[in-house]
Amino acid sequence: MNQPTRSQQTALVHNDYRAPAGFDAFPTPVHRASTVLFKNVEAMRSERWKDKSAYTYGLHGTPTTFTLEARLAAIEDGRFCLLAPSGLAAIAMVNFALLKTGDDVLLPDNVYKPNRDLGKWLGSDFGISARYYDPLAGAALADLILPNTRLVWTEAPGSVSMEVPDLPAICKAAHERGVPVALDNTWSAGLALRGFARGVDIIMQALTKYQSGGSDVLMGAVITRDAALAGRIALAHARLGLGVGADDAYLVLRGLPSLKLRFAAHDAGARKVAAWLKGCPEIARVLHPAFADCPGHAIWRRDFDGAGGLFSVVFDARYSERQTDRFVDRLTLFGIGYSWGGANSLVMPYRIQALREDWQGAGILVRFNIGLEDPDDLIADLASALAVL
Numbered sequence: 001m002n003q004p005t006r007s008q009q010t011a012l013v014h015n016d017y018r019a020p021a022g023f024d025a026f027p028t029p030v031h032r033a034s035t036v037l038f039k040n041v042e043a044m045r046s047e048r049w050k051d052k053s054a055y056t057y058g059l060h061g062t063p064t065t066f067t068l069e070a071r072l073a074a075i076e077d078g079r080f081c082l083l084a085p086s087g088l089a090a091i092a093m094v095n096f097a098l099l100k101t102g103d104d105v106l107l108p109d110n111v112y113k114p115n116r117d118l119g120k121w122l123g124s125d126f127g128i129s130a131r132y133y134d135p136l137a138g139a140a141l142a143d144l145i146l147p148n149t150r151l152v153w154t155e156a157p158g159s160v161s162m163e164v165p166d167l168p169a170i171c172k173a174a175h176e177r178g179v180p181v182a183l184d185n186t187w188s189a190g191l192a193l194r195g196f197a198r199g200v201d202i203i204m205q206a207l208t209k210y211q212s213g214g215s216d217v218l219m220g221a222v223i224t225r226d227a228a229l230a231g232r233i234a235l236a237h238a239r240l241g242l243g244v245g246a247d248d249a250y251l252v253l254r255g256l257p258s259l260k261l262r263f264a265a266h267d268a269g270a271r272k273v274a275a276w277l278k279g280c281p282e283i284a285r286v287l288h289p290a291f292a293d294c295p296g297h298a299i300w301r302r303d304f305d306g307a308g309g310l311f312s313v314v315f316d317a318r319y320s321e322r323q324t325d326r327f328v329d330r331l332t333l334f335g336i337g338y339s340w341g342g343a344n345s346l347v348m349p350y351r352i353q354a355l356r357e358d359w360q361g362a363g364i365l366v367r368f369n370i371g372l373e374d375p376d377d378l379i380a381d382l383a384s385a386l387a388v389l
């Protein structure tokens with residue numbers, strides 16, 4: 001088959017064999033590509049990267065990433081989706097798409113910490129003011145919107161202190177002033193909270209969590225319904241070079257069929273463990289949106305359909321950080337680590353007092369991600385670790 005006039009070395013690079021067409025199987029093929037080949041010069045000149053009807057360059061997508069984008073958009077009832085190499089990159093992509101020097105952005109005070117830090121950086125180095133609002137502000141957000149406010153971030157619930165915001169009220173206040181609202185919908189994986197139905201314009205998700213489910217990939221997504229907004233975000237995606245690798249996209253695609261079942265299992269396990277912790281004298285509060293202790297619980301009941309594996313507890317103020325650190329160290333089934341959404345349970349103590357004034361004098365906050373272990377085994381582990389207190 002090889003051209004006899006070509007050297008062996010050239011034959012190692014160029015080969016005319018093509019596998020027969022017509023192969024079909026359930027998994028999405030993994031298309032790894034930087035260069036994408038055009039049929040001819042005319043095709044190269046006519047195909048545009050912004051319009052996902054064709055392929056132009058690996059950075060702008062392959063059949064593997066287009067497939068994942070389409071499936072994520074469908075889960076959220078959106079129309080457009082763009083992938084980024086991490087959840088944080090997806091957040092940054094939205095900010096750089098919609099904000100410029102002189103603009104103002106509002107972030108909830110309980111926002112994902114790296115998003116808060118990004119806001120500080122926008123302020124110090126880019127001339128964009130980032131202001132932080134009470135996540136329970138609801139309609140009162142209207143008083144905070146300035147003529148130069150261009151974006152409002154929300155997170156439902158905050159992923160450490162768990163306040164559930166009133167999204168319809170926040171969106172109404174923002175939209176009356178023409179300001180779009182972005183939602184970090186990572187906690188719900190697009191399942192328990194339908195963001196567009198609550199009024200938001202942009203949904204961001206860290207696919208690193210439940211969608212992957214394997215604790216082995218970092219990825220983010222931004223989903224929209226409005227073509228103009230999607231176009232602006234696509235520009236930032238391309239300008240910042242935020243493409244993702246096909247192997248990583250495949251890992252997330254592999255997790256999708258079991259997403260809802262895993263989410264329901266995390267939810268059931270977390271509620272059982274949280275209910276047990278609620279009965280422990282060492283615990284002052286259980287911050288799980290399905291529990292009445294949680295600020296915004298009534299809103300969760302109104303707007304959400306389920307929970308996930310993530311919740312926090314606040315220890316009684318009589319326990320020192322040294323004591324609660326010993327409790328965390330004693331746990332054997334809970335890994336000490338960031339992130340969540342995988343099969344393994346995780347635990348993380350937070351110094352929330354250093355971040356938030358309203359937490360002065362409160363006990364130590366410890367966050368749990370309930371994995372897919374038997375909840376009774378997790379409860380037994382918690383009981384023996386609590387004994388060190």
Ligand SMILES: *Cc1c(COP(=O)(O)O)cnc(C)c1O
Pocket residue numbers: 085086087088089112155159184186187206207208209218219220339
């Ligand atoms: C994890 C997380 C992110 C960021 O995702 P990465 O992929 O880790 O960058 C953003 N928001 C929330 C609420 C998260 O939990």
